[in-house]
Amino acid sequence: MRILVWFRSxxxxxxxxxxxxxxxxxxxxxxxVFTICPRQWRTHDWGxxxxxxxxxxxxxxxxxxxxxxxxxxxxxxxxFSGVSKVLGDLAAExxxx
Numbered sequence: 001m002r003i004l005v006w007f008r009s010x011x012x013x014x015x016x017x018x019x020x021x022x023x024x025x026x027x028x029x030x031x032x033v034f035t036i037c038p039r040q041w042r043t044h045d046w047g048x049x050x051x052x053x054x055x056x057x058x059x060x061x062x063x064x065x066x067x068x069x070x071x072x073x074x075x076x077x078x079x080f081s082g083v084s085k086v087l088g089d090l091a092a093e094x095x096x097x
Contacts, residue, residue, distance in 0.1 A: 002028040004096040006035070006087060007072075011057040013064050023068070031094055032065050032072040034058060035086065039078040 003022040011034075013019055022030045041051065062072040077086045090096075 001026055001097040002095055003030050004087070004091050004094065005030055005032050005070075007032055007061065008034075011054075011061045013061070013068070023070075028095075030068075030070045031096065032061070032070055033087065033090060034061075034072065034074050035083050036074055036076040037079055037083070038076070040080050043079075 003026040005019050005022045010016065019030070019032075058072070058074070065072050073090060075086045075090055077083055
Protein backbone atom coordinates (compact mmCIF):
# COMPACT_ATOMS: atom_id res chain seq x y z
CA MET A 1 0.00 0.00 0.00
CA ARG A 2 1.29 3.49 -0.91
CA ILE A 3 -0.07 6.24 1.33
CA LEU A 4 -0.49 9.93 0.60
CA VAL A 5 -0.05 12.23 3.62
CA TRP A 6 -1.56 15.68 3.17
CA PHE A 7 0.30 18.38 5.08
CA ARG A 8 -1.95 21.36 5.66
CA SER A 9 -0.92 23.84 8.36
CA UNK A 10 1.16 21.49 10.50
CA UNK A 11 4.45 21.32 8.59
CA UNK A 12 6.43 19.07 10.92
CA UNK A 13 7.40 15.43 11.13
CA UNK A 14 7.82 15.17 14.91
CA UNK A 15 4.68 14.21 16.81
CA UNK A 16 2.79 13.86 13.53
CA UNK A 17 0.41 10.95 14.07
CA UNK A 18 -0.79 10.81 10.46
CA UNK A 19 2.78 10.50 9.21
CA UNK A 20 3.64 7.98 11.92
CA UNK A 21 0.75 5.70 11.03
CA UNK A 22 1.33 6.10 7.30
CA UNK A 23 4.96 5.03 7.70
CA UNK A 24 3.93 2.02 9.78
CA UNK A 25 1.15 0.92 7.40
CA UNK A 26 2.65 1.63 3.98
CA UNK A 27 4.15 -1.32 2.17
CA UNK A 28 4.96 0.66 -0.99
CA UNK A 29 6.04 3.91 0.59
CA UNK A 30 4.66 7.27 1.67
CA UNK A 31 4.32 10.46 -0.34
CA UNK A 32 3.84 13.83 1.34
CA VAL A 33 1.78 16.53 -0.35
CA PHE A 34 1.10 20.20 0.26
CA THR A 35 -1.46 22.22 -1.66
CA ILE A 36 -0.75 25.76 -2.81
CA CYS A 37 -3.91 27.87 -3.25
CA PRO A 38 -2.80 31.36 -4.35
CA ARG A 39 -6.21 32.92 -4.93
CA GLN A 40 -7.50 31.57 -1.62
CA TRP A 41 -4.44 32.89 0.15
CA ARG A 42 -5.05 36.37 -1.27
CA THR A 43 -8.69 36.15 -0.15
CA HIS A 44 -7.42 35.47 3.37
CA ASP A 45 -4.96 38.38 3.17
CA TRP A 46 -1.80 36.31 3.06
CA GLY A 47 0.96 38.78 2.35
CA UNK A 48 4.39 38.13 0.91
CA UNK A 49 5.87 37.62 4.38
CA UNK A 50 3.35 34.88 5.24
CA UNK A 51 3.90 33.13 1.90
CA UNK A 52 7.68 33.29 2.41
CA UNK A 53 7.26 31.87 5.93
CA UNK A 54 5.32 28.90 4.52
CA UNK A 55 7.87 28.45 1.71
CA UNK A 56 10.74 28.25 4.19
CA UNK A 57 8.90 25.72 6.33
CA UNK A 58 8.12 23.65 3.24
CA UNK A 59 11.82 23.62 2.35
CA UNK A 60 12.68 22.38 5.84
CA UNK A 61 9.86 19.81 5.75
CA UNK A 62 11.03 18.55 2.36
CA UNK A 63 14.58 18.10 3.67
CA UNK A 64 13.39 16.24 6.77
CA UNK A 65 11.09 13.99 4.75
CA UNK A 66 13.89 13.32 2.26
CA UNK A 67 15.96 11.86 5.10
CA UNK A 68 13.10 9.36 5.57
CA UNK A 69 12.96 8.64 1.80
CA UNK A 70 9.58 10.38 1.58
CA UNK A 71 9.12 12.80 -1.31
CA UNK A 72 7.13 16.00 -0.81
CA UNK A 73 4.94 16.94 -3.75
CA UNK A 74 3.59 20.47 -4.11
CA UNK A 75 0.36 20.78 -6.05
CA UNK A 76 -1.49 23.95 -6.94
CA UNK A 77 -5.12 24.87 -7.32
CA UNK A 78 -6.50 28.42 -7.21
CA UNK A 79 -8.85 27.88 -4.24
CA PHE A 80 -9.59 25.37 -1.49
CA SER A 81 -12.59 24.11 -3.47
CA GLY A 82 -10.25 22.45 -5.96
CA VAL A 83 -8.12 20.63 -3.40
CA SER A 84 -10.09 17.36 -3.33
CA LYS A 85 -9.80 16.98 -7.11
CA VAL A 86 -6.05 17.65 -7.30
CA LEU A 87 -5.42 15.36 -4.31
CA GLY A 88 -7.50 12.62 -5.92
CA ASP A 89 -5.68 13.07 -9.23
CA LEU A 90 -2.30 12.86 -7.50
CA ALA A 91 -3.32 9.77 -5.54
CA ALA A 92 -4.41 8.09 -8.78
CA GLU A 93 -1.22 9.16 -10.59
CA UNK A 94 0.94 7.69 -7.80
CA UNK A 95 -1.25 4.58 -7.34
CA UNK A 96 -1.94 5.45 -3.71
CA UNK A 97 -4.46 3.30 -1.90
